[in-house]
Amino acid sequence: MPKEYKILAINPGSTSTKFALYQGEKLLYKDTVRHTDQELLSYSNIASQLEYRLIILLESLKKHQISMDLLDAVVGRGGFLKPLASGTYLVNEIMLQDLLGSKYGEHASNLGALMAYHIAHPLGIPSFIVDPIVVDEMESVARLSGIPEIERKSHVHALNIKAVSRKVANQLGKPYDAFNFVIVHLGGGISVVAERQGKLIDVNNANNEGPYSPERAGGLPSYQLVKLCYSGTFTEREMLSRLTKEGGFYSYLGTKNAIEVEERMNNGDQQAKAILDGMIYQVAKEIGGMAAVLNGEVDGIILTGGLAFSDYIVEQISKKIRFIAPIYIIPGEEELESLAFGALRILSGEEEAKVYN
Structure with a gap:
């Protein structure tokens, strides 16, 4: 044995x-x-x-x-x-x-x-x-940023994303490399990926691209960001911390706890609702972009991660993207x-x- x-x-x-x-x-x-x-x-x-x-x-x-x-x-x-x-x-x-x-x-x-x-x-x-x-399984075209000094990088919640894509594929009765999925990991950082036949061909860098999250600023208007960096208000270390650990919910609301933000919304806090809805809006927009990467040939959209336990977040994202493909919800992480x-x-x-x- x-x-x-x-x-x-x-x-x-x-x-x-x-x-x-x-x-x-x-x-x-x-x-x-x-x-x-x-x-x-x-x-x-x-x-x-x-x-x-x-x-x-x-x-x-x-x-x-x-x-x-x-x-x-x-x-x-x-x-x-x-x-x-x-x-x-x-x-x-x-x-x-x-x-x-x-x-x-x-x-x-x-x-x-x-x-x-x-x-x-x-x-x-x-x-x-x-x-x-x-x-890193990104295609060459996905690495281009717009200026040669910066190359887009693959920083992604690969562990959970690979696990949930296999799980959904198993439910559908085929190997996971038989499908094209858009997979969204909703957590302290947010990854939205285009997975073509088992390969993560494009990703938003979950540390500094894509939607803002409970603690990350996500993608920002680059001109205004450069001006802020040279304003003298922040040191380099402080600016990096603001982008990756003190952005998103925390920068607007003083908390990284999504449950608290939703509770504040339910208790009538209009700012909390606006910031939560803003994240949802950006997530849905990123999903649409990844669907385009797959030429619209999307077999399913998978929502996973800790924030996928929220009925409100899942329902509001689903309203915006259900026209693209069937939606599979696997809250938490594998x-x-x-x-x-x-x-x-x-x-x-x-x-x-x-x-x-």
Whole structure:
């Protein structure tokens, strides 16, 4: 009988840390810790949150009497690295240094490999990442920006997007590379992608393009942005933080919590309603753009991520885009399961781990 490997999966997000323990494909334990804006803003950068998030995770595992000595591997969500092919990667020293130094960008998912390594290394077991946010399958034409000094990059919620497209394809009874989907991950950052036959041929860079989100400014009028950058009001670091961590809902309403924004709207706060509706408007417009990338040949539109739990958000987006294709709603994310299964494929010999260098 094949060994049922025990795998700890870790998914650090912008406002939460999620983790789960799997035995083979069976989920044994799952938990989510929410982080307040005040807690996270007290840290100077993402990497400095490492010890804080590790302590919370280890305390939860201890509370539930989960023995670390029984683990066979630890897998974390992959963050900002160099552009990579889809797959499972062994965490190594080069990867850790790139993430600690935010060489390619700063994002909560950078903590995934760092947390996995700091747990796995003392135990003498491997640590992995799976389908990081820099999975790059974009077509050449999609990389053009308008000026040669800037190339559009693929920064996307690849892990969940790949998982939900496979799930919908399975429901429809065909391999996922038989379909053209527009997939929308609605979370602290928002990814809208055109997936043609299993390849993410175009994406909005979820860190600085596309719709604004609970914490990101999204795409901005470039002329006004340049003027603001040179106004003397902000340093470079402050401006980057405003675009990626203090934009969107937070810049208008002082919160990154979409549930709070919707509650404020329901209690008569017209500004909250306007800002929420503005995000919905921009998401729908981006979906239309990705449908054009697919020449209108769209088999389905998939709405996923934490914000897809909101009936209001889903209903208002659907009103604007249902004429394009059937809509499939998969709220939350399949990321912990996808992480664990990616590591399991390596441990069982089904695949070979890729090396980051």
